[in-house]
Amino acid sequence: DFMEQNISHIVDDEIDDPAIVNASRSRDIPRKTQNLDDIFGPSSPPALLDTEHLVSPSSKNIWGSPIKDSHLSQPPVNNLQTLFDFAKAASSSPHPQMPSAGRNIPSPVVKGKTLEELEEQLLPKQKGTSGPITAEELERQMRGEDQRVPQMAPRDPRFSHPPPGYFPPPGSPAARYLQQASQAQRVPPGRSPYQPPVISDGRRSPLAYVPGSTPPGPVPPHLLDGRRSPVGVIPGTTPPSHNRSSPIMMIHGQSPLAGGMPHPGRTTPSPPPVMLSGSPMGVPPARLMSPYANRAMIHAMGNRMPTPPMGIPRPMGQRPPNHSPYSHPPPPHGPYDGPPPGPHHQSPHSHGSPYGHHMNGPHRGGNRGLHHNGESRDYRPPGEHQHRPYPGDHQHRPYRRYYRFNEEEDRKRSIDGYAGLMTQKEKDWIVKIQLIQLQSDNPYLDDYYYTTFTLKKKAEERKRRQENGIFDEKDSELNLIIPAMAKLETRPYKPAQFEGSLGRLTTSSVHNPRQIIDVGSDIPHTDDAEPQCVSKELRRSRQLLMEIEKGYNLLLDVDDIDKKMLALPDDARKPLFEDRKNMLSDLYKYLLCTHRNEHFLSILSIRKGRKLISRVLPLLEKRQSEDIVLKILKNLQYLIKKDSGEEGLMVLHDPVILVIENSDLEALVKFSDELKETGQNQTKATAVAIQNKFGSSVICSLLHRGEVIHSQSSPLDMDSELESVWCQFVHDFAGILAVVPTESLVHPKHHHQTVSEHFDRLLNKKLIALIEDKVKLFTESQTS
Amino acid sequence: MNYLPGTASLIEEIDKKLLVVLRDGRTLIGYLRSIDQFANLVLHRTIERIHVGDKYGDIPRGIFVVRGENVVLLGEIDTENEDKLPLKEVPIDDILEMQREEQIQKQQEEERKKKSMLERGLQPHSELHDDLY
Numbered sequence: 001d002f003m004e005q006n007i008s009h010i011v012d013d014e015i016d017d018p019a020i021v022n023a024s025r026s027r028d029i030p031r032k033t034q035n036l037d038d039i040f041g042p043s044s045p046p047a048l049l050d051t052e053h054l055v056s057p058s059s060k061n062i063w064g065s066p067i068k069d070s071h072l073s074q075p076p077v078n079n080l081q082t083l084f085d086f087a088k089a090a091s092s093s094p095h096p097q098m099p100s101a102g103r104n105i106p107s108p109v110v111k112g113k114t115l116e117e118l119e120e121q122l123l124p125k126q127k128g129t130s131g132p133i134t135a136e137e138l139e140r141q142m143r144g145e146d147q148r149v150p151q152m153a154p155r156d157p158r159f160s161h162p163p164p165g166y167f168p169p170p171g172s173p174a175a176r177y178l179q180q181a182s183q184a185q186r187v188p189p190g191r192s193p194y195q196p197p198v199i200s201d202g203r204r205s206p207l208a209y210v211p212g213s214t215p216p217g218p219v220p221p222h223l224l225d226g227r228r229s230p231v232g233v234i235p236g237t238t239p240p241s242h243n244r245s246s247p248i249m250m251i252h253g254q255s256p257l258a259g260g261m262p263h264p265g266r267t268t269p270s271p272p273p274v275m276l277s278g279s280p281m282g283v284p285p286a287r288l289m290s291p292y293a294n295r296a297m298i299h300a301m302g303n304r305m306p307t308p309p310m311g312i313p314r315p316m317g318q319r320p321p322n323h324s325p326y327s328h329p330p331p332p333h334g335p336y337d338g339p340p341p342g343p344h345h346q347s348p349h350s351h352g353s354p355y356g357h358h359m360n361g362p363h364r365g366g367n368r369g370l371h372h373n374g375e376s377r378d379y380r381p382p383g384e385h386q387h388r389p390y391p392g393d394h395q396h397r398p399y400r401r402y403y404r405f406n407e408e409e410d411r412k413r414s415i416d417g418y419a420g421l422m423t424q425k426e427k428d429w430i431v432k433i434q435l436i437q438l439q440s441d442n443p444y445l446d447d448y449y450y451t452t453f454t455l456k457k458k459a460e461e462r463k464r465r466q467e468n469g470i471f472d473e474k475d476s477e478l479n480l481i482i483p484a485m486a487k488l489e490t491r492p493y494k495p496a497q498f499e500g501s502l503g504r505l506t507t508s509s510v511h512n513p514r515q516i517i518d519v520g521s522d523i524p525h526t527d528d529a530e531p532q533c534v535s536k537e538l539r540r541s542r543q544l545l546m547e548i549e550k551g552y553n554l555l556l557d558v559d560d561i562d563k564k565m566l567a568l569p570d571d572a573r574k575p576l577f578e579d580r581k582n583m584l585s586d587l588y589k590y591l592l593c594t595h596r597n598e599h600f601l602s603i604l605s606i607r608k609g610r611k612l613i614s615r616v617l618p619l620l621e622k623r624q625s626e627d628i629v630l631k632i633l634k635n636l637q638y639l640i641k642k643d644s645g646e647e648g649l650m651v652l653h654d655p656v657i658l659v660i661e662n663s664d665l666e667a668l669v670k671f672s673d674e675l676k677e678t679g680q681n682q683t684k685a686t687a688v689a690i691q692n693k694f695g696s697s698v699i700c701s702l703l704h705r706g707e708v709i710h711s712q713s714s715p716l717d718m719d720s721e722l723e724s725v726w727c728q729f730v731h732d733f734a735g736i737l738a739v740v741p742t743e744s745l746v747h748p749k750h751h752h753q754t755v756s757e758h759f760d761r762l763l764n765k766k767l768i769a770l771i772e773d774k775v776k777l778f779t780e781s782q783t784s
Numbered sequence: 785m786n787y788l789p790g791t792a793s794l795i796e797e798i799d800k801k802l803l804v805v806l807r808d809g810r811t812l813i814g815y816l817r818s819i820d821q822f823a824n825l826v827l828h829r830t831i832e833r834i835h836v837g838d839k840y841g842d843i844p845r846g847i848f849v850v851r852g853e854n855v856v857l858l859g860e861i862d863t864e865n866e867d868k869l870p871l872k873e874v875p876i877d878d879i880l881e882m883q884r885e886e887q888i889q890k891q892q893e894e895e896r897k898k899k900s901m902l903e904r905g906l907q908p909h910s911e912l913h914d915d916l917y
Binding site: 418419420421422426427430431433434437438 | 818821
């Protein structure tokens with residue numbers, strides 16, 4: 001007895017020494033151990049989540065914002081710590097007086113076990129109740145937890161944001177489902193994968209969607225068509241996230257979806273694969289994609305999966321009455337009226353009426369991707385299936401309204417069932433893009449053939465209209481033939497300039513990039529190194545060719561300006577271009593005329609040079625062109641001699657003739673002067689001329705012009721001096737004509753009856769008789 | 785209404801039954817449901833038709849999304865005369881078998897050619913491309 005007392009005195013619980021605190025603690029443990037037994041016993045609620053969810057309890061929720069998570073992280077850690085303690089204590093010997101011993105030994109083992117049980121710990125921990133928990137209990141617990149983590153609840157879109165109608169009345173099985181689901185999510189501490197407090201705008205914005213609101217613009221169809229694509233695109237789908245969905249899915253499977261579902265009608269449990277694949281789609285992409293794309297994603301997901309993961313707010317889940325990608329609310333319903341009720345018998349068709357429409361719609365949307373076989377089965381038109389009476393649900397009205405809009409698509413749909421997938425808006429969008437791609441600054445360069453084709457067509461049309469006598473305002477306008485050009489009136493871009501800034505804004509863009517390296521400006525001048533053995537002739541000819549090329553460049557520039565001028569009706573533009581054109585023409589003139597005769601001749605001796613002159617001639621002013629013709633005629637003899645047999649001069653024919661035919665008597669006389677023989681030459685230029693087609697054509701046209709002038713103007717108007725000179729010329733020519741044998745005469749290109757008339761006018765009869773035959777050469781066309 | 789005269793546009797081919805030849809030589813037949821600016825196609829109720837000689841076989845594929853750059857050509861199928869083909873339809877397994885044989889033959893032919901080229905000291909024609917076109 002004495003011994004007992006002594007011992008008990010030593011092991012007295014009422015130890016006053018404040019330093020010894022442990023003794024009281026040791027007492028607590030046995031009580032909690034009993035608690036643990038209750039918890040670990042057979043009556044404990046089943047595990048809600050997999051082990052992996054609890055991998056790293058201290059890891060922060062990577063989806064959450066830092067501020068919010070900080071609140072989350074602390075309590076869970078505490079919970080875990082205490083739980084660990086409990087577990088260790090529990091696994092230790094029934095005598096909890098040795099907690100330390102127990103702590104050391106089974107800790108590794110305990111860890112694995114407790115991780116699994118952590119959720120159950122959390123759930124009833126506060127209350128200390130055991131056994132089946134009613135929904136109210138759960139709810140209260142949630143609320144209790146909510147108080148601890150106040151940020152969660154108000155942020156939780158499921159609870160706070162959706163319209164009140166969505167929140168299920170407590171006590172309904174749906175509520176329980178909700179609680180469980182939210183608990184399941186709460187449980188992995190530090191992870192709130194589905195309730196982003198305010199994570200990103202992308203996530204948030206769908207929240208802002210109220211049923212009935214239309215989403216912005218047409219979503220890029222390809223985003224939505226490839227419903228699976230975001231999954232592939234976003235690499236962030238990790239197994240944990242994958243598994244995260246499973247409990248929810250299981251919950252889905254378990255709980256009958258009563259009418260009080262917050263997500264209208266979309267909750268038909270589809271086969272798990274759909275869910276699993278869907279959820280990773282839902283969670284990470286929403287985070288990583290842009291808001292715009294995210295909305296698209298939501299749409300895609302919404303249509304594809306009946307129940308996107310929890311965090312994606314339900315109101316988005318119902319198919320909004322946006323017309324863009326899902327402009328076919330009814331048609332896809334048809335083929336699937338059969339199948340869906342079959343495999344998804346769990347689906348509450350009883351509550352179907354307000355939600356059945358939704359359910360079936362996205363359902364089929366989801367199934368479409370899956371059941372290819374089903375598709376092939378059922379190509380019959382949906383027909384009557386589409387018109388289910390949904391009297392009470394205002395949300396269906398938008399669908400039906402839209403459905404009535406497109407009568408044409410109705411027809412198509414009735415044939416095909418899937419027609420009209422692409423709305424008119426989308427088609428217009430594509431066409432708009434294509435039109436933009438076709439715009440160009442330089443239609444002649446980018447699409448020459450099409451441009452000239454349209455120009456020709458318009459010209460023909462105009463001519464036709466004019467012939468028919470229809471006088472149209474727009475016909476008289478040669479402008480605006482290239483409609484695209486009319487818009488090119490932007491002033492040269494002047495970037496914004498700020499006062500007092502140290503420098504200018506960067507103005508480099510795709511179209512005028514910043515020059516980084518100067519490539520090609522230091523080409524070594526090998527010309528100097530070139531040996532002088534290159535003959536002078538060669539060099540000169542090369543230089544000549546180069547000059548001709550430069551001439552051509554100028555010619556092409558003038559051509560371009562002409563075309564541009566034609567297209568632009570703007571008067572302001574025209575003078576500007578006129579200036580440029582004049583400048584170019586001057587260049588031409590100097591190139592061709594101010595050089596010595598030899599230079600001109602050498603140009604003419606090259607075929608390309610001749611062509612150049614013939615193209616330039618019509619562009620020049622009268623005076624300039626006459627000068628050129630004079631030059632040509634001056635050298636006609638020489639040219640013809642060189643040209644014998646080739647008729648290369650004919651390329652000059654048309655423009656020269658044109659000039660002659662527009663010349664006055666004075667010019668005519670000048671021309672004829674050139675043809676007069678120069679002192680030393682025995683042979684007359686004219687004689688030579690008429691032995692060449694070009695020459696004879698020239699002369700013929702000269703005479704023709706002379707006759708025209710004479711016939712048109714009265715003798716008083718004509719300058720008598722010029723007249724006499726001209727007369728003399730004609731006489732001389734006639735004399736030559738008489739001398740030259742007929743055989744060597746060459747027909748001119750154009751024949752003028754006027755020639756003989758002219759001769760009649762100016763010559764005496766004798767002379768006329770002499771040359772009568774030869775005159776026929778000029779007046780009649782070639783018969784041979 | 786074609787906004788773009790003188791151009792080709794797939795807009796008018798929508799909801800039509802088309803035959804699409806891909807760069808890898810496959811022939812798909814399906815209803816064109818949707819397009820985009822890159823001429824990516826969404827084909828519905830697609831079947832892949834394999835031709836060997838004058839026989840062909842169809843494999844139902846469902847929905848195809850084809851990237852535009854892989855399309856060689858496409859054309860509308862005349863639904864009225866669709867069944868009047870001079871070709872004979874055979875079951876899928878048969879046609880796959882025939883295709884395999886054809887492939888083997890081609891390979892053998894290529895091998896022979898390569899060998900004969902090497903014998904003559906020439907470089908054999910290198911088959912760098914997976915695409916047929």
